[in-house]
Amino acid sequence: MPGMHVLILINSLTSGGAERVTVNLSSYLVEKGHKVTVVTIKNKKWDFYTLDRRVTRICLDSMQRTWRSNRIVAGLKRSMKRFTVLRMIVNKLRGFLYRLSPLRILKLKFLKFFPLRRVIRRQQPDIVLGMMTNSAVMAIIASFGLPTKVIVSERNFPGRKKTRSHWARLRQRFYRFADGHVVQTNKISCWLKKHTKASNIAIIPNSVTYPITSLPPVLVPLKVVGKESKVILAVGKLHDQKGFDLLISAFHRITERIPGWILVILGKDVRTESQWQSLQQQIDELDLNDKVKMPGCAGNISDWYRRSDIFVLSSRYEGFPNVLLEAMANGCSCISFDCDTGPSEIIINEQNGLLIPSEDIDSLAEAMEKLVKDEKLRAHIAANAVKVREDFSEHRIMDMWIQFFEEVLKSDYGILKKITGSGKALHNRRQHTSDTKILRSK
Numbered sequence: 001m002p003g004m005h006v007l008i009l010i011n012s013l014t015s016g017g018a019e020r021v022t023v024n025l026s027s028y029l030v031e032k033g034h035k036v037t038v039v040t041i042k043n044k045k046w047d048f049y050t051l052d053r054r055v056t057r058i059c060l061d062s063m064q065r066t067w068r069s070n071r072i073v074a075g076l077k078r079s080m081k082r083f084t085v086l087r088m089i090v091n092k093l094r095g096f097l098y099r100l101s102p103l104r105i106l107k108l109k110f111l112k113f114f115p116l117r118r119v120i121r122r123q124q125p126d127i128v129l130g131m132m133t134n135s136a137v138m139a140i141i142a143s144f145g146l147p148t149k150v151i152v153s154e155r156n157f158p159g160r161k162k163t164r165s166h167w168a169r170l171r172q173r174f175y176r177f178a179d180g181h182v183v184q185t186n187k188i189s190c191w192l193k194k195h196t197k198a199s200n201i202a203i204i205p206n207s208v209t210y211p212i213t214s215l216p217p218v219l220v221p222l223k224v225v226g227k228e229s230k231v232i233l234a235v236g237k238l239h240d241q242k243g244f245d246l247l248i249s250a251f252h253r254i255t256e257r258i259p260g261w262i263l264v265i266l267g268k269d270v271r272t273e274s275q276w277q278s279l280q281q282q283i284d285e286l287d288l289n290d291k292v293k294m295p296g297c298a299g300n301i302s303d304w305y306r307r308s309d310i311f312v313l314s315s316r317y318e319g320f321p322n323v324l325l326e327a328m329a330n331g332c333s334c335i336s337f338d339c340d341t342g343p344s345e346i347i348i349n350e351q352n353g354l355l356i357p358s359e360d361i362d363s364l365a366e367a368m369e370k371l372v373k374d375e376k377l378r379a380h381i382a383a384n385a386v387k388v389r390e391d392f393s394e395h396r397i398m399d400m401w402i403q404f405f406e407e408v409l410k411s412d413y414g415i416l417k418k419i420t421g422s423g424k425a426l427h428n429r430r431q432h433t434s435d436t437k438i439l440r441s442k
Contacts, residue, residue: 003034003035004035004126004405004406005034005035005123005124005125006026006029006034006036006037006125006126006405007038007039007120007123007127007129007148008022008025008036008038008039008129008131009039009041009130009139010022010038010039010041010131011040011041011132012042012046012047013038013040013046013047013050014046014048014049015267015297016237017155017206017322017323018131018132018155018319019048021155021206022038022131023049023051024394026038026051026052026055027051029398029402030052030055032402036054037055037057037058037123037125038051038055038056038058039058039060039116040057040059040060041059041061041135041138042059044059044062048215048297049215056123060119089144089145113138113141116138116139120142120143121146124148125148126148126409127148127149127151127408127409128142128143128148128151129153129182131155132156133154133163133167136171136175137170137175140174140175140177140178149179149408149409150177151179151404151408152175152180152181153182154181154183154192154319155184155319156317156318157187157191157318157319157340157341158171158191159187159191159317159340160316160317160340161241161317171196172196175196175197176196176197178198179200179408179411180202181199181200181201182204182401183203183319184319184320185203185342185345187340188319188341189201189203200408200411202404204397204401204404205320205345205397206320206397207325207392207393207396208322208328208388208394210330211302212302212326212330214300214303217297218298218299218300219295219296219299219300219304220303221307224295225262225293225307228260229260230260230261230262231263231264231307231308231309232262232308232309232310232311233264233266233307233310233311233312234263234265234266234311234312235265235266235301235304235323236266236315236323237267237268238265238267238268238269238276240275241315242314242315243315244265244279244314245278246316246359246361246364247265247312248263248282248283248288250314250361250362250365250368251263251291251292251368252286252288254369254372257369258368258369258372258373261291261309261372262293263291263293264295265292265294266296266297266301267294267297268296268297276294279294305326305327305330305331305332306330306331308332309333309378310332310335310378311324311327312364313335313343314364315337315339316358316359317339317340317341318339318342318343319341321343324336324343324346324347325346325388325392328346328352328388329385329388330386331382331383331385331386332385333371333378333381333382333385334347334381334385335353335354335356335364335368335371336356337356337357337358337359337364338355338357339358343355346388350381352385352387352388353385354371
């Protein structure tokens with residue numbers, strides 16, 4: 001298939017799993033000769049990751065904020081009189097919006113649908129890919145009536161991740177109109193089919209890049225921990241999802257029995273400092289200031305994986321944890337909660353990691369102490385862990401994305417036909433309502 005144009009919509013390029021997937025996917029696509037435009041809702045001051053120079057970047061925050069809404073409305077009314085299909089679409093949208101409360105309707109004015117629609121019309125992409133719930137809903141609504149395919153991708157487990165009620169209702173009503181969905185696990189696929197009537201779902205796990213490119217800010221391990229210290233490492237945004245409070249509690253239970261070991265939590269609170277303050281208060285109350293370090297965010301994450309002796313994923317839920325894949329690819333002995341979703345599809349217990357009951361502090365403390373005291377088990381797990389470099393290689397996973405893009409472009413799915421319920425698209429939708437694809441690399 002000739003080079004395609006993919007427009008990826010995401011909230012920002014701050015540190016996070018979805019943001020890293022966006023950067024890696026866009027780089028791989030342009031390397032393969034495709035055109036990529038990345039549109040972020042927030043501006044560049046939020047950036048942690050850097051895009052490939054060949055990728056076009058557009059920030060909705062940087063665009064003109066004042067729109068001549070009266071001209072837009074007038075033009076829409078004129079078009080409705082001329083085009084029956086457009087009138088049907090607008091009436092459908094009205095029906096959806098009237099089911100929302102007035103307060104939630106007022107919130108829609110902040111969503112930048114019109115600026116995004118103008119970007120899509122100017123760029124004329126073959127595919128618009130919405131990453132995560134908010135961007136996915138925006139991509140669907142902004143693409144109504146335009147000749148482009150829309151694929152949305154949940155990057156977390158929606159059964160656990162809290163979503164604001166108006167976004168959740170919009171997701172429930174609009175996801176069925178997407179031409180395709182990309183999720184990381186079968187459990188996420190089942191949830192979407194049950195709660196949003198989504199169809200044409202592809203299961204594509206995250207990839208791992210080895211070696212990992214270093215980015216700023218650089219945080220030198222020696223400036224945080226001494227040469228003699230043994231390190232238990234955890235990485236992620238300082239958010240309740242990541243369960244660092246559970247990890248600190250578990251570590252506290254074994255500190256007296258594992259002298260010389262230090263817990264390092266890398267990451268930052270991207271919204272406010274409330275989560276950092278809460279964790280620091282817990283550290284103070286447990287008198288662990290000499291044993292637990294939270295030095296911030298590190299772009300040279302490979303240096304930290306190599307410096308650590310044990311890596312712990314203490315998340316309450318995930319989509320498909322990038323940091324776990326990275327730690328294993330770098331030869332870390334890993335422990336993970338068997339949370340929703342992802343760890344159980346990466347770790348084979350006591351072969352390439354330790355998988356323990358979700359949110360079980362006692363089991364986490366026992367697992368950490370076990371690895372600390374059993375050097376042979378640590379070496380055995382680390383040796384097997386590096387096999388993820390091949391199983392989840394960038395080449396294999398990114399080819400699955402391209403394969404799905406090509407399938408969607410060839411299909412008769414389409415937002416316009418799905419809404420009007422016309423022709424072959426309706427027949428296909430009825431036949432393939434529950435289809436889920438587990439793709440394989442070519």
